[in-house]
Amino acid sequence: MATLVFLEHHQGELLKPSLGVLSKAAELDGDVAGVVLGSGVKEVASGAGAYGAGKVYVADRTELERPLPQPRVDALAKLFQEQDFDTVLFAASVLSADVAAGLSARLGAGLNWDLTDLVQENGNLVGKRPALGDSVYVDVGWSAEPRLALIRAGTFEPKQTDGEAEVEEFDVEFEDFSLQATMVEQAHAESEGPSIEDADVIVAGGRGLGSPDNFKLVEELAQALGGAVAATRAVVDAGWYPYATQVGQTGKTVSPKLYVACGISGAIQHKVGMQSAGTIVAINKDPNAPIFEFCDLGVVGDLHEIVPKLTELVRSRKR
Amino acid sequence: MKIAVCVKHVPEGTTHARIDPQTKRLDRSGEGAINAFDTHAVEEALKLKEADGGEVLIVSMGPQSAQDSVRKALAMGADSALLISDEGAAGSDLVATTTALAAALEGEEADLVLFGQQSSDSDGAVLWAAVADRLRRPVISQVAELAVSGGKVTGKRQTEFGYDTIEAPLPAVVAVSDAINEPRYPSLKGIMGARSKPQRTVSLSELGIDSGAAGEGGSKTVVQGLNDPPPRGDTVKIEDDGSAAEKIVDYLAERKLV
Ligand SMILES: Cc1cc2nc3c(=O)[nH]c(=O)nc-3n(C[C@H](O)[C@H](O)[C@H](O)COP(=O)(O)OP(=O)(O)OC[C@H]3O[C@@H](n4cnc5c(N)ncnc54)[C@H](O)[C@@H]3O)c2cc1C
Ligand SMILES: Nc1ncnc2c1ncn2[C@@H]1O[C@H](COP(=O)(O)O)[C@@H](O)[C@H]1O
Numbered sequence: 001m002a003t004l005v006f007l008e009h010h011q012g013e014l015l016k017p018s019l020g021v022l023s024k025a026a027e028l029d030g031d032v033a034g035v036v037l038g039s040g041v042k043e044v045a046s047g048a049g050a051y052g053a054g055k056v057y058v059a060d061r062t063e064l065e066r067p068l069p070q071p072r073v074d075a076l077a078k079l080f081q082e083q084d085f086d087t088v089l090f091a092a093s094v095l096s097a098d099v100a101a102g103l104s105a106r107l108g109a110g111l112n113w114d115l116t117d118l119v120q121e122n123g124n125l126v127g128k129r130p131a132l133g134d135s136v137y138v139d140v141g142w143s144a145e146p147r148l149a150l151i152r153a154g155t156f157e158p159k160q161t162d163g164e165a166e167v168e169e170f171d172v173e174f175e176d177f178s179l180q181a182t183m184v185e186q187a188h189a190e191s192e193g194p195s196i197e198d199a200d201v202i203v204a205g206g207r208g209l210g211s212p213d214n215f216k217l218v219e220e221l222a223q224a225l226g227g228a229v230a231a232t233r234a235v236v237d238a239g240w241y242p243y244a245t246q247v248g249q250t251g252k253t254v255s256p257k258l259y260v261a262c263g264i265s266g267a268i269q270h271k272v273g274m275q276s277a278g279t280i281v282a283i284n285k286d287p288n289a290p291i292f293e294f295c296d297l298g299v300v301g302d303l304h305e306i307v308p309k310l311t312e313l314v315r316s317r318k319r
Numbered sequence: 320m321k322i323a324v325c326v327k328h329v330p331e332g333t334t335h336a337r338i339d340p341q342t343k344r345l346d347r348s349g350e351g352a353i354n355a356f357d358t359h360a361v362e363e364a365l366k367l368k369e370a371d372g373g374e375v376l377i378v379s380m381g382p383q384s385a386q387d388s389v390r391k392a393l394a395m396g397a398d399s400a401l402l403i404s405d406e407g408a409a410g411s412d413l414v415a416t417t418t419a420l421a422a423a424l425e426g427e428e429a430d431l432v433l434f435g436q437q438s439s440d441s442d443g444a445v446l447w448a449a450v451a452d453r454l455r456r457p458v459i460s461q462v463a464e465l466a467v468s469g470g471k472v473t474g475k476r477q478t479e480f481g482y483d484t485i486e487a488p489l490p491a492v493v494a495v496s497d498a499i500n501e502p503r504y505p506s507l508k509g510i511m512g513a514r515s516k517p518q519r520t521v522s523l524s525e526l527g528i529d530s531g532a533a534g535e536g537g538s539k540t541v542v543q544g545l546n547d548p549p550p551r552g553d554t555v556k557i558e559d560d561g562s563a564a565e566k567i568v569d570y571l572a573e574r575k576l577v
Binding site: 073140 | 447459
């Protein structure tokens with residue numbers, strides 16, 4: 001195998017999920033190289049050697065400064081013309097999903113996503129993909145090369161070695177359409193706000209709350225239980241609750257002893273941020289909500305009825 | 320402005336969708352419905368049309384039963400629909416699906432192509448980027464706030480690090496998040512009117528796609544096996560009969576969590 005790992009970076013550092021995928025790739029047969037795309041990134045790139053890359057290809061261009069997918073597709077397609085890779089691996093992120101799918105179209109290459117493992121069976125690469133709300137584990141493969149794969153966020157831990165990588169620059173020609181989307185503003189998340197990562201108890205609210213005001217139901221329950229409040233992307237994006245409290249793929253990863261999910265459907269991207277909680281209690285009025293597939297106690301009902309009563313009962317136990 | 324919205328017909332209720340062990344494909348024989356994530360894209364298109372005029376075209380690829388989802392979008396207020404339906408398209412993966420969708424969209428010359436956040440039966444959240452590459456148009460994904468003016472589209476979206484604001488000239492491809500709006504319910508008038516709106520069904524050959532580029536043959540990924548998920552602790556599921564709060568407290572107390 002000749003594997004290329006797409007190495008994402010932010011503020012001068014290679015990201016942990018990418019390094020985790022690189023470490024995994026290094027455990028498979030064959031050669032492993034990394035690719036770093038950006039502006040002023042040569043230094044950053046050399047760091048990949050310590051995680052199993054023998055070589056790191058770098059395209060250092062101002063057009064690649066902002067984290068936009070399409071110029072990155074051009075760069076990877078160009079690298080493909082020059083080098084022989086049969087496999088390209090990406091750690092899933094907002095950016096890399098778009099890069100992987102764009103490259104899939106450009107090369108006519110098969111893309112498997114949301115993989116939680118990669119194994120070699122009789123010389124073939126097989127991806128493990130939990131599907132349909134993780135209710136079935138599918139073995140996925142590729143009928144042709146190159147093979148592209150997106151690995152689910154947080155799957156592989158980086159493993160440091162004492163290796164060093166040779167850094168090789170390559171040139172890119174950009175397509176006109178690839179440079180048409182431009183970054184107007186990048187607002188970095190405020191780090192202030194309550195920290196939920198260390199909380200033993202988390203009460204989380206989702207769109208089922210119905211309105212931002214109803215977050216007070218969740219806050220009161222959290223207070224009674226001595227816990228913190230968390231939210232889903234749907235309500236954070238809608239401006240109901242701060243980004244600092246978001247749990248999931250693009251938010252925080254938490255593992256409290258108790259996680260109470262109120263009006264949350266249980267989408268995969270939310271699940272990856274809270275699945276290691278000790279006990280998960282879900283309150284949802286839809287008996288088919290995916291969250292009932294992975295909670296410990298599932299309550300089918302109206303949170304507006306249940307949550308205030310629950311808060312009152314918890315309070316009265318303490319009195 | 321002409322807006323095309325890509326919608327998918329998916330098996331109803333994620334947890335009941337099953338993969339057929341024989342064909343290793345998603346069992347699409349049961350009840351289906353429009354992918355809920357796509358109703359946000361339809362809603363956004365209707366809002367843009369209401370503000371600035373124009374037309375909304377629904378584009379879908381799926382079995383004949385996908386007509387139901389197409390009609391739902393028309394009942395919400397879209398103007399016309401194009402369904403790509405062909406026996407030969409069954410089992411299409413990302414490469415094959417986007418070849419067909421892009422071919423259909425190519426002929427429509429929409430100023431804006433909208434996608435939903437993800438399909439509930441595949442959770443890919445990837446299709447738009449492949450379609451945009453084939454159409455050679457700029458793409459903005461995960462958009463939670465969208466504005467169109469002066470021949471440009473601007474989208475605000477969340478990433479792992481905060482919020483990006485991205486701008487692109489039209490024609491462009493945009494995928495919206497489920498936080499962007501509250502989709503409307505079709506009115507009775509909308510439902511009645513949907514039937515008489517222009518609806519076309521096209522085959523792959525009508526799109527100029529040869530059979531080798533579609534369906535399983537045109538796909539580059541394969542499903543090799545199906546396994547049960549790893550066993551996990553027992554889930555207790557209760558229905559609220561007025562005593563759910565007490566039952567939750569008892570459950571927590573047993574585990575010393577309260
Ligand atoms: C790249 C990417 C990254 C993402 N990252 C994240 C992330 O970090 N975190 C995250 O959370 N999501 C993330 N998402 C979004 C995710 O896919 C879901 O869209 C989101 O989690 C849904 O939020 P929700 O559960 O609040 O809303 P919904 O899915 O709308 O669920 C609301 C639930 O409330 C229930 N409900 C309604 N009324 C009541 C009531 N009265 N009583 C009880 N229940 C009720 C409904 O039955 C429903 O199940 C991401 C998506 C993508 C594509
Ligand atoms: N068969 C299809 N026909 C039309 N649009 C689709 C189809 N499959 C997916 N889409 C669109 O692509 C988006 C992302 O799908 P996915 O990448 O499969 O999660 C969906 O929200 C739809 O807007």
